Amino acid sequence: MAVHEALAAIIGWPPIWQVLIIGFIGSLVVSIFAVWFERKAAARVQRRLGPYWASPRLGGLLHLIADLARYAFQYPIIPRRVDVVPFLAAPIAGLIIALLPLAVIPFTSNPSYWPLPPAAMEYSLLIALAIATLPPIFIIAAGWASNNPFAVIGGVREAFIIVAYELIAILGFLGAAAAVGSFNLVEIVAAQEGFKWLILLNPIAFLAVFIAIVMSTSAFPFEIPESEAEVVAGPFTEYSGILYALNMGGAYMRRFVLAILTVLAFLGGWQPLTPGEGLLWGYILPSIVVVAKAVVIVLAISFLRAVYGRYRLDQALDMAWKILLPLALAGIALGLIEASIGVV
Amino acid sequence: MSGEVRVYGGWRDDLGLRVIPSKRIGKDVYEVFIGPQHPGSGHMRIIIRVDGDVIVEADPDIGYVHRTMEKLGEIRGWIKPIPLFERMAIHDACNITLPYVRAVEKLMGVEAPLRAKYLRVLLCEINRIASHLYGFAIFSIFLGHSTMYMWAMGDREVFIQLAEELTGARLTHSYPIPGGVRRDIPQGFPDMARRAVRYMRKRLEEYRKMFLENPVIRSRLEGVGVIPKNLAAELGLVGPNARGSGIAYDVRIIEPYEVYDELDFEVPVYTEGDALARTYVRVEEIAQSLRIIEQVVDWLEKKPREPIVDESIYKKYPPLHKKILESQGRAKLLPWMATMKVPAGAAIGRGETGRGEIIYYVESDGGVNPYRVRIVTPSARNVIAFKYALPGHRVMDLPAIYGSLDYFPPEADR
Numbered sequence: 167m168a169v170h171e172a173l174a175a176i177i178g179w180p181p182i183w184q185v186l187i188i189g190f191i192g193s194l195v196v197s198i199f200a201v202w203f204e205r206k207a208a209a210r211v212q213r214r215l216g217p218y219w220a221s222p223r224l225g226g227l228l229h230l231i232a233d234l235a236r237y238a239f240q241y242p243i244i245p246r247r248v249d250v251v252p253f254l255a256a257p258i259a260g261l262i263i264a265l266l267p268l269a270v271i272p273f274t275s276n277p278s279y280w281p282l283p284p285a286a287m288e289y290s291l292l293i294a295l296a297i298a299t300l301p302p303i304f305i306i307a308a309g310w311a312s313n314n315p316f317a318v319i320g321g322v323r324e325a326f327i328i329v330a331y332e333l334i335a336i337l338g339f340l341g342a343a344a345a346v347g348s349f350n351l352v353e354i355v356a357a358q359e360g361f362k363w364l365i366l367l368n369p370i371a372f373l374a375v376f377i378a379i380v381m382s383t384s385a386f387p388f389e390i391p392e393s394e395a396e397v398v399a400g401p402f403t404e405y406s407g408i409l410y411a412l413n414m415g416g417a418y419m420r421r422f423v424l425a426i427l428t429v430l431a432f433l434g435g436w437q438p439l440t441p442g443e444g445l446l447w448g449y450i451l452p453s454i455v456v457v458a459k460a461v462v463i464v465l466a467i468s469f470l471r472a473v474y475g476r477y478r479l480d481q482a483l484d485m486a487w488k489i490l491l492p493l494a495l496a497g498i499a500l501g502l503i504e505a506s507i508g509v510v
Numbered sequence: 511m512s513g514e515v516r517v518y519g520g521w522r523d524d525l526g527l528r529v530i531p532s533k534r535i536g537k538d539v540y541e542v543f544i545g546p547q548h549p550g551s552g553h554m555r556i557i558i559r560v561d562g563d564v565i566v567e568a569d570p571d572i573g574y575v576h577r578t579m580e581k582l583g584e585i586r587g588w589i590k591p592i593p594l595f596e597r598m599a600i601h602d603a604c605n606i607t608l609p610y611v612r613a614v615e616k617l618m619g620v621e622a623p624l625r626a627k628y629l630r631v632l633l634c635e636i637n638r639i640a641s642h643l644y645g646f647a648i649f650s651i652f653l654g655h656s657t658m659y660m661w662a663m664g665d666r667e668v669f670i671q672l673a674e675e676l677t678g679a680r681l682t683h684s685y686p687i688p689g690g691v692r693r694d695i696p697q698g699f700p701d702m703a704r705r706a707v708r709y710m711r712k713r714l715e716e717y718r719k720m721f722l723e724n725p726v727i728r729s730r731l732e733g734v735g736v737i738p739k740n741l742a743a744e745l746g747l748v749g750p751n752a753r754g755s756g757i758a759y760d761v762r763i764i765e766p767y768e769v770y771d772e773l774d775f776e777v778p779v780y781t782e783g784d785a786l787a788r789t790y791v792r793v794e795e796i797a798q799s800l801r802i803i804e805q806v807v808d809w810l811e812k813k814p815r816e817p818i819v820d821e822s823i824y825k826k827y828p829p830l831h832k833k834i835l836e837s838q839g840r841a842k843l844l845p846w847m848a849t850m851k852v853p854a855g856a857a858i859g860r861g862e863t864g865r866g867e868i869i870y871y872v873e874s875d876g877g878v879n880p881y882r883v884r885i886v887t888p889s890a891r892n893v894i895a896f897k898y899a900l901p902g903h904r905v906m907d908l909p910a911i912y913g914s915l916d917y918f919p920p921e922a923d924r
Binding site for chain 2: 208211212213214315316319386387389390393394395396397398471472473474475476477478479480481
């Protein structure tokens with residue numbers, strides 16, 4: 167086997183392919199678009215123009231490209247007092263692990279394009295959730311390695327928030343799994359055939375999951391670890407240049423990946439499209455549908471910035487434990503009831 | 511902060527303020543320096559000591575923007591301090607210089623004509639609204655509410671333009687001068703002012719929906735940073751901070767200056783003493799200032815134009831200056847005013863700025879310079895509140911309390 171064939175085989179292998187193309191490139195594009203939308207939509211609400219002059223015809227979309235270029239070429243300062251190895255490793259590892267759930271998420275019902283063997287697909291939701299809960303650890307590590315009071319406080323806040331939202335996210339997704347009676351994302355999507363989407367059948371679980379995503383990626387009103395007014399940039403205070411971009415982009419990429427999971431579990435996945443044979447109908451079009459739905463969720467979360475301020479940490483935790491956790495449990499109960507009376 | 515006066519469990523300082531009980535400081539206390547290079551600090555430093563997430567001690571560390579206003583006021587004649595003192599709070603320029611001008615007027619024995627008094631009040635209220643909106647904007651960005659920030663900053667522009675139309679300058683107007691003001695209202699100003707008032711009333715309603723009744727914002731402000739009435743009195747708080755704690759103290763009412771006793775307005779007072787009450791005081795004050803602007807504009811429109819400087823100064827005007835004053839409504843500063851001598855004596859000027867009461871003590875030894883100008887600004891009096899409002903709250907409450915106190919370092923440091 168020639169080298170290029172081997173390379174093509176490795177990249178063509180669905181898990182690698184999905185992490186590289188949908189993960190790195192797709193989420194980069196989505197993040198840029200989401201940041202642009204966030205700024206543009208907020209500007210509309212706030213009665214100003216937002217990004218404009220870099221490319222008036224595109225509505226200033228190139229501003230974000232320019233920002234990215236600036237981050238990429240900026241000199242990354244590594245302060246003397248930081249713990250260098252975790253300081254450098256944390257953002258990179260955090261970003262990669264944030265994208266890893268894509269290695270197990272199916273984008274089609276056509277088994278030849280599944281990232282995992284059919285037997286392992288049975289647990290795809292659980293595996294994806296397990297990986298998706300890892301990246302915050304690297305945020306805490308980044309704050310700890312920075313050796314800066316603001317970074318440490320930001321990291322501790324992140325830790326508090328993880329404890330609050332992780333359980334809610336998992337229980338919320340279990341609501342979908344309970345309704346369908348399977349951890350297989352393909353089966354969960356298949357059960358939503360004919361617009362029996364779980365967002366309609368089990369809105370409680372969807373709401374819990376949605377808020378958990380907002381919390382986990384520190385979007386408003388839960389932008390607490392990076393709250394500028396007290397802790398400067400939270401765990402990322404000491405970061406600059408491309409490392410800072412990785413940290414901040416990591417939040418958007420995590421949001422994107424969790425949104426894809428939500429789309430599969432609640433928004434009918436690749437429906438109304440029915441994947442057929444061949445690369446185009448069997449893989450590319452369904453994945454485009456999934457990504458498009460995920461983008462809608464990401465943009466909806468971005469828009470919250472224009473409406474809300476940020477909660478206090480203890481209020482966010484209060485809300486998570488006192489309101490959202492019972493909500494997520496009610497979602498599971500609702501899912502079980504629906505499964506027993508055979509709605510789904 | 512010296513080691514001797516701080517005791518565990520509170521402070522006992524030289525002024526004999528009562529000891530405020532706070533938690534005993536253990537060895538796990540973390541010291542965090544908020545500022546002066548911090549996005550949430552302004553030009554000051556707040557040294558907080560936190561036990562976990564709870565502030566046990568807070569020390570406002572001021573003086574980073576001290577610009578020797580009082581000393582500079584002693585070396586540049588009697589007129590030039592006016593544009594200087596404006597720099598303490600440029601968005602509140604008329605309010606902050608008017609008491610100085612009034613103190614100098616007392617020493618000189620001149621008085622502004624009635625029309626000039628109305629004009630001064632007009633600009634004072636325009637400035638008050640702009641100042642409140644500015645504080646409001648900073649407050650909301652502290653709470654992470656970027657929309658309210660942009661709205662308040664954008665709507666402040668309306669009043670800055672109104673001030674520009676009136677005085678010719680957006681911010682540092684240098685409008686009141688001893689014996690009068692520098693300009694009469696231009697043609698079409700009353701309609702412009704009424705439009706601005708109508709617009710702002712509509713916007714206040716939108717602020718209420720978007721910000722004041724936003725559940726997230728309310729939960730951040732209600733019951734946070736409570737300063738009880740007696741503590742507020744003891745600390746000597748002034749302005750909206752005192753009125754938010756139930757103290758009905760406003761120089762415009764207590765000791766009416768200019769034409770405030772002829773105008774119909776209320777001073778809003780809230781008794782809760784928390785951050786939300788202080789915010790509501792400011793919003794209500796904007797509404798009251800709008801009322802005052804309407805009344806003043808009506809009066810100015812109805813009454814015939816008259817010289818806007820004192821009789822004794824007007825008499826000394828050369829014919830050209832008189833012509834300009836009559837045709838364009840502009841009172842030129844006469845050259846002799848730059849080197850004028852003011853009779854010996856001492857005078858006090860008080861006024862209510864957007865942030866509270868400002869006091870000038872001006873002493874003259876009969877020379878071309880003031881012998882002494884003592885300035886007590888409202889922010890300098892309010893800064894002590896940090897020390898007592900912060901302990902017991904969480905670190906995330908710091909911006910909420912800071913913003914609600916509307917503390918402005920350049921004004922406090924002078």
